[in-house]
């Protein structure tokens with residue numbers, strides 16, 4: 130009945146949705162933020178550990194939400210590890226474009242490999258009410274990097 | 285789809301009145317199971333509104349010319365129809381608002397701030413829509429009243445013993461309770477609640493946003509002090525709501541909003557209020573919407589509220605016989621007396637994912653917490669549920685199709 134939805138729910142997404150990676154608290158985190166999508170009740174908490182030279186050495190999250198939001202957070206934590214905050218933010222910008230339009234013509238060639246990892250989520254662009262599910266984790270990441278401790282909202 | 289569900293109730297003939305039910309979405313026939321959020325509109329309502337705009341429209345209560353008098357007569361005729369629909373004693377007992385939310389805010393302001401004393405309490409229940417929760421929180425924070433929350437049982441029924449406890453100290457000024465839950469479908473025993481409130485010296489408001497669509501409501505038999513519903517859920521237009529308020533309360537309460545139409549005389553020093561209900565209807569009212577609501581009331585009354593109730597009862601029975609067979613499905617609420625609203629969750633799919641799948645099958649259901657966050661926490665469903673809600677055009681075949689789609693969705697996520 131739902132075969133045409135395999136584009137949205139690719140195996141990678143179902144897998145990360147069921148078994149999110151880095152799904153834990155980070156006791157030695159240096160940055161932290163909560164994210165909240167009031168419309169559908171998605172909630173997440175994100176921790177980052179930056180090392181001395183400012184690289185994101187570790188990233189972890191906990192929360193509840195739909196398969197898209199959990200998979201997106203899971204893939205994000207994998208993607209930003211080892212990156213500088215500036216690079217992580219740039220990835221977030223590009224990911225937002227990918228989620229909203231399905232393509233990323235302005236994507237930097239240097240980030241191609243990372244974007245490839247996130248491509249399975251590009252199917253959400255056909256589901257306007259679901260785009261926020263995919264971008265919540267990246268909003269939360271920006272807030273954690275700002276480290277204002279305030280709640281990120283997908284609104 | 286199947287034919288008559290109840291003798292004398294021809295669902296196919298009714299469906300033909302709703303143009304949207306013939307539309308397709310992404311190549312699928314529309315199965316609209318979100319009438320609890322807002323119902324679809326029959327041609328009778330659409331036509332009445334169009335005809336008004338084409339040939340009978342002007343502002344009301346203002347012009348001394350024929351067209352304005354015609355529009356005024358149509359607006360006031362809608363008030364008469366609403367009074368008849370709720371069995372209110374007089375048309376003037378009906379106040380037009382923009383929706384249920386505004387009706388409850390009006391009561392919170394004009395009755396809560398106007399007539400309640402700080403220290404008095406408002407009692408709501410655990411299964412209120414935010415529209416019957418947030419105004420009372422605002423009243424508490426701004427006026428110093430208390431907010432008490434009556435528990436529901438695990439079956440999803442109002443816990444009347446707890447209500448009695450909450451009323452016992454005589455401090456309660458208002459009991460504000462839903463007449464039918466928009467999540468659990470539970471219908472509350474309004475007459476009994478009103479009696480308990482009155483014996484404790486409190487007034488009572490019923491949020492009839494859901495109930496008035498599915499049941500014959502008699503505000504005099506209930507002895508409600510306030511009763512509200514919203515036009516768009518009753519197959520009428522958006523932008524109009526109805527508040528029934530007893531005449532003595534309308535006289536005693538100060539106005540809510542200030543402006544045109546609600547005054548008797550205005551000088552810079554002092555303004556005097558118009559007679560109720562005009563006192564509570566500041567500004568140009570929803571004129572075209574009132575005509576549409578009137579047409580909607582005529583429409584459901586022509587079918588007959590008892591026939592609609594019987595049809596929906598048959599649908600609820602069918603759903604209760606069908607949906608529990610879907611493996612992994614939890615249905616929330618097991619009230620004895622329930623209307624056609626079902627909140628549910630699958631064990632292996634989040635509500636949001638599930639609604640995306642159902643949408644692909646042409647089925648429109650709502651996903652989320654349905655403006656009832658505290659209730660979802662109470663149900664242990666804090667991340668949300670899906671909700672299917674029925675209307676007078678819903679068929680048993682649509683419920684069967686929902687069950688089939690749910691089983692298929694569960695396999696998809698397996």
Ligand SMILES: Cc1ncc(COP(=O)(O)O)c(C=O)c1O
Pocket residue numbers: 320321383384385386413415416462464465466491493494514655
């Ligand atoms: C029980 C209940 N109360 C209040 C409302 C609010 O209605 P409206 O948004 O039309 O004011 C709704 C519908 O959303 C409802 O289901």
